[in-house]
Amino acid sequence: MVDTRQSSGLKPPKTSVGAIGWAQKNLFDGWFNSVLTILTLVLLWKTVPPFIRWALIDSSWLAAADQCKTADGACWSVITRNFRFIIFGFFPYDQHWRPTIAMVLLVGLLIYSRDRNRWTKALGYAWLVGLVTMGVLMKGGVLGLVPVESTQWGGLPLTFLLAVFGLTAAYPLGVLLALGRQSRLPAVKTLCVVYIELIRGVPLISLLFMSSVVFPLFFPEGVTFNKILRAQIAIILFTAAYIAEVVRGGLQGMNKGQYEAAQSLGLNYYLTMRLIILPQALKIVIPPTVSILISAFKDTSLVVIIALYDVLKTTQTTLSDPQWMGFSAEAYIFLALVYFVCCFAMSSYSRRLERELSFGSH
Amino acid sequence: MTLQTPETSVAAPADDIIISIRNLHKWFGEFHVLQDINLDVHRGERIVICGPSGSGKSTLIRCINRLEEHQRGQIVVDGIELTSDIKNVEKVRAEVGMVFQHFNLFPHLTILENLTLGPIWVRKTPKKQAEEAAMHYLEKVHIAEQAKKFPGQLSGGQQQRVAIARSLCMAPRVMLFDEPTSALDPEMIKEVLDVMIELAREGMTMLVVTHEMGFAKSVAHRVMFMDYGQIVEQNTPEAFFTDPRHERTKLFLSQILH
Numbered sequence: 001m002v003d004t005r006q007s008s009g010l011k012p013p014k015t016s017v018g019a020i021g022w023a024q025k026n027l028f029d030g031w032f033n034s035v036l037t038i039l040t041l042v043l044l045w046k047t048v049p050p051f052i053r054w055a056l057i058d059s060s061w062l063a064a065a066d067q068c069k070t071a072d073g074a075c076w077s078v079i080t081r082n083f084r085f086i087i088f089g090f091f092p093y094d095q096h097w098r099p100t101i102a103m104v105l106l107v108g109l110l111i112y113s114r115d116r117n118r119w120t121k122a123l124g125y126a127w128l129v130g131l132v133t134m135g136v137l138m139k140g141g142v143l144g145l146v147p148v149e150s151t152q153w154g155g156l157p158l159t160f161l162l163a164v165f166g167l168t169a170a171y172p173l174g175v176l177l178a179l180g181r182q183s184r185l186p187a188v189k190t191l192c193v194v195y196i197e198l199i200r201g202v203p204l205i206s207l208l209f210m211s212s213v214v215f216p217l218f219f220p221e222g223v224t225f226n227k228i229l230r231a232q233i234a235i236i237l238f239t240a241a242y243i244a245e246v247v248r249g250g251l252q253g254m255n256k257g258q259y260e261a262a263q264s265l266g267l268n269y270y271l272t273m274r275l276i277i278l279p280q281a282l283k284i285v286i287p288p289t290v291s292i293l294i295s296a297f298k299d300t301s302l303v304v305i306i307a308l309y310d311v312l313k314t315t316q317t318t319l320s321d322p323q324w325m326g327f328s329a330e331a332y333i334f335l336a337l338v339y340f341v342c343c344f345a346m347s348s349y350s351r352r353l354e355r356e357l358s359f360g361s362h
Numbered sequence: 363m364t365l366q367t368p369e370t371s372v373a374a375p376a377d378d379i380i381i382s383i384r385n386l387h388k389w390f391g392e393f394h395v396l397q398d399i400n401l402d403v404h405r406g407e408r409i410v411i412c413g414p415s416g417s418g419k420s421t422l423i424r425c426i427n428r429l430e431e432h433q434r435g436q437i438v439v440d441g442i443e444l445t446s447d448i449k450n451v452e453k454v455r456a457e458v459g460m461v462f463q464h465f466n467l468f469p470h471l472t473i474l475e476n477l478t479l480g481p482i483w484v485r486k487t488p489k490k491q492a493e494e495a496a497m498h499y500l501e502k503v504h505i506a507e508q509a510k511k512f513p514g515q516l517s518g519g520q521q522q523r524v525a526i527a528r529s530l531c532m533a534p535r536v537m538l539f540d541e542p543t544s545a546l547d548p549e550m551i552k553e554v555l556d557v558m559i560e561l562a563r564e565g566m567t568m569l570v571v572t573h574e575m576g577f578a579k580s581v582a583h584r585v586m587f588m589d590y591g592q593i594v595e596q597n598t599p600e601a602f603f604t605d606p607r608h609e610r611t612k613l614f615l616s617q618i619l620h
Contacts, residue, residue, distance in 0.1 A: 260429050261466035265480035265532060266456030268448070275479060279470050357470075 055333075065323045078327035079334045082318040086334075089154020089309040095146060099157040102134040106160060114349065116356060150228050154309030156338070158228070162300040162310070163342075166235040167293050173236065174243025175282070179273065181248055192244070199241035204299055207234040212306040231303045239296040246288045250281035283357045290350035294343045311338065380405045380536060380567055381426060386435035388421060395421050396432070397591040403536070408568045410578040410599075413588035414614060419571045422588070423538045426569070427451075427458045440535055456484050459529030463541040465521040467513035473500070473524050474509040480532045492531070499527040503557050519550025523557050530561075537561070539570040573618055579603065587611045 027037040058073025061080060068075035079086065088096050109130050113123060138157065141147035153161075180192035199207075211230040219225070254277055262272040282289075301312040309317070315331050318324055381403035388396040395418045403409060411419045424430040425437060428444050428451045437444045439454045468476050477496035481487040487495070500506040503523040505516075513521055522542060529537060539558070543551045555577050562568060562581040572578070578585050578599050585602040587595045587610075595602070595611045603619075606612045 255466075257462060257464055257466035258468065260460075261462065261468065264427055264429065264455055264458070264460035265528075266452050266484040267480070268452055271483050275483065276468055280468075283470070 068327070074330050075327050076330055076334075078318065078324050078330050082321075082324065085155075086311065086314045086318055087155045087157075089158065089314045090152045091154060091157075092146065092148060092152065095140075095148060098137040098140070098145070098148075099153075099155075102137040103157055103160060105130050105134055106164065114352075116353075150226055153228065155314045156311045158303075158308065159300055159310045159312075161228070162232055162235060162303065163297045165232055166239060166300065167296060169236045170239035170243055170296065171289075171293075173240035175247050175278070177240060177244035178247035178251060181244065182251060196241045196244050199238055200245070204234070204238050204302055205305060207238050208302060208306050210234070227306065228308065231306060231308060235296065235300060238299075239292065242292045242296075243289060246285050246292060247281065249288070250283075250285035251277065253284055254281050283354075286350055286354050286357075290347055294346055297342060297346070298339060311335065378405050379403065380440055381569075382436075382438045383426075384436040386422075386425065386432050386437065388418075388425065388430065388432045388434075395591050396425070399435070399591075399593060401586075401593070403567065403569065405535075406565045406567055407584065408562055408566075408582050409570070409584045409586060410582040411569065411571045411586045411588060412573055412575075412578070412614070412618075413594075417588040418591040419588045420540050423540060423569050423571055426536075426538060427455045427460055429460075452484075456480075456532060457535045459532060459534035459537040461522070461525050461529055461537065461539045461542045463545050465513070465518070465525045465545075467521055467525055467528070469513050471512075472509070473505075473511055473513065473516070476513065476524060477528050477531045480528070485532065496527070496531055499530045500524075502530070502560070503527045504553075517550060518546045519553045522546065522550075522554045526554075526557055526561070536567045536569065539568065539572065541571050541573075543572065543574060575603070575619060587614060589614070 028034045053073065055074050058071065059076055060068050060071050060073065061076045063071070063075070063077050064081075065077070068077055084093070084096060088099055091099055109127060112118065113127075136142060136145070138153060139148060139150070177192050177196060180188050181196065183189045183192070208231055211234040212227060215230065216225065258276055258280065259272060262276040267275065301310055303310055304313040304316075312335060315335050319328050319331055379402045381401070383399055383401040386396055386399040387394070399422060411422065413419045421430055425432050425444075426439060431446075432444075440457055442450050442454050444451060444454060468479070471479065474493060474496055477499065478489065478492040481492040481495065482489055497506055497509065500509055503526055505520055505523050505527070508516060508520065508524075513524065516524065526542075542558070543554050546554060551574070555574060558568075558570070558577065559581055570577070570582075582599050584596055585599050586593055587602070587606075587608075589610050595606065595608050603615065606615055
C-alpha cells in the first residue's frame with residue numbers, strides 16, 4: 001500500500017517532544033499535578049537514600065551476630081549465616097547437595113520449557129525423568145543414597161514441591177471441573193457445582209487443618225498418610241475450584257458459532273473442546289488464571305499451621321534463635337525477595353504467553 | 363412435488379434422494395417454528411430457500427445437520443436417520459458441509475489449519491495429503507496466497523470463501539448455506555456468489571438460504587418460499603418469479619425485488 005497523503009512539511013512544535021515536552025505533559029500538567037510531582041520527589045528523597053545507606057552501605061553481610069548488633073546498618077548475616085537452614089530446613093546437613101541438585105533440575109526444566117516451540121514429546125519425557133530423579137534425590141533409599149524421611153523435608157524445596165505439583169495438578173482438574181459444570185448430564189453438573197461451591201466456601205487454612213487433623217481420624221490406627229501429601233492434596237483441591245470458575249468464565253465468553261462450526265465438520269465433543277473451544281477460552285482467561293496461580297503459590301506458606309517447615313517457617317525459626325532475635329526486617333525482606341522473584345517470573349511469563357497467543361486474532 | 367429441470371442446469375439431477383424430510387415439526391419453547399415440513403432433495407439438486415425473517419428457513423437447514431434438534435417427524439440424510447444417536451449425527455455432519463452467515467472460522471488457527479482440521483481429525487487423512495487438498499480448494503476459491511494468514515487478517519468476503527473451502531475439504535455430499543452473503547459489505551457479495559456459482563456448475567447438491575434472487579435465477583433448480591414455519595410455495599425459478607401463486611409469495615417478492 002502506498003500512502004497517498006502528502007506530508008505538510010511542518011514539524012511538531014519543540015515543546016511537545018523531547019525530555020522537556022515529556023516532563024511538561026506527564027509531570028507538570030496543571031498546578032495540581034505539579035504539586036503532586038514535587039511532593040513525590042520530596043518523599044523519594046527522604047526515603048530512598050536512607051534505605052540504600054541502611055541496606056547496602058552501612059550493612060554487614062557476613063559478620064557474627066554480636067558484631068552485627070552494634071552496627072548501624074542492616075545485618076544481612078542473619079541470612080548468610082543461617083542460609084542453609086533457611087533454604088533446606090531440617091534436611092540432613094551433609095546431604096544438602098541432593099535438594100540443591102533437585103532444585104537446579106526443576107528450575108532448569110522450567111526455564112527450558114518457557115519456549116512453546118520446545119513443547120515436544122521428548123520434553124514430556126524429560127519432565128517425567130526429571131521428576132522421578134528429583135523424588136529419588138529427596139527421598140533417597142536407593143542407589144546408595146541415605147533415606148531421608150519426608151518429615152525432614154523443608155525450606156525452599158518444600159515450597160517449590162507444594163507449588164509446582166499443586167499448580168500443575170490443579171490446572172487440569174480445574175478445567176475438567178469447569179467442563180463438568182457445563183455438562184448436559186445433571187449428575188455430573190450437580191457434582192461439579194457442589195464441589196466448587198463447597199471448596200470456595202471454605203478457607204484454605206481449614207482445608208489444611210482438615211487434611212492433617214480430621215482425615216487421620218477416619219483411618220484405622222497405624223495407617224498414616226504422608227503429611228506433605230495431605231497438604232498437597234488440600235492445596236490442589238482448593239486451587240482447582242478457583243481455576244474452574246475462571247475457566248467457566250472463558251467458556252461462557254465463547255461464541256456459539258465456534259461450537260457450531262466445529263460440530264458441522266463432524267468433530268465430536270472431545271475434539272471440539274480440545275482443538276477449538278479450550279485453546280481459545282483458556283487464552284482469554286490467562287490473566288485471571290495467573291492471578292490465581294500466583295496467590296496459590298503464596299498460599300503454600302499457610303502449611304506452617306500444620307507444622308510443615310516451608311521457607312517461611314524456617315526463616316521464622318531462625319529468628320526465634322536468641323542469637324538472631326531482632327533482625328526480622330532483614331529476614332522478611334529476604335523472604336519477600338524470594339517470593340517476588342518467583343511471582344514476578346510467573347506474571348511476566350503469562351504476559352509473554354498472551355503476546356505469543358494473541359497473534360491470531362486482531 | 364415433482365422434480366423440475368431448469369434450462370440453466372449443467373449437471374442434471376440424478377434421480378435419487380439424498381435428503382428426505384417427512385412431517386417435520388419443531389418448537390422453540392411455545393413457538394411452532396417448523397410446521398409439518400415435507401421435502402425431498404435429489405442428488406445434484408440446488409434449492410434456494412427464501413422467506414421473511416423468522417419464517418423458519420434457517421432452522422430448517424440447521425435441522426439437516428442437527429445443529430437444531432427436531433421434536434417430531436423424520437429426517438434421513440444419505441440413508442442415515444437423524445436421532446439422538448450422536449455417532450450417527452457426527453457421520454451425517456461429516457458428509458454435510460455448512461456455511462454460516464458469520465463465517466465462524468477458527469480465529470486461533472491459520473487459514474490452512476482451518477481447512478485441514480476436519481480432514482485430519484475426522485477423516486484421519488495424513489497431514490501432508492490434507493494440506494495439498496486444502497491448497498487445491500483455496501486455489502479454487504481464489505485465495506491460495508492467504509494460506510498462512512489468520513482469519514482476523516482477511517476481509518469478510520475472503521473469510522466466507524475460506525469457510526466454503528473449509529467445508530469442501532471434507533468432500534461433502536451436500537452443502538448447506540445459511541445466508542452466506544447477509545453479513546458482507548455490498549462490494550464483497552459478488553466474489554462469494556461467484557464461488558457458489560462455480561460450485562453449482564460442478565454439480566454440488568446445495569441448499570441455500572438467501573435473498574440473492576439473481577443467484578436463485580441463475581443456478582437453482584427449485585426456489586422455495588417459506589413463511590410461518592411452512593413451505594408456502596415451490597417451483598422452478600422461472601415460474602416462481604414470473605408467476606407466483608400465493609398472495610404471501612407475491613407480497614414478499616414485491617418487497618425484495620422493489
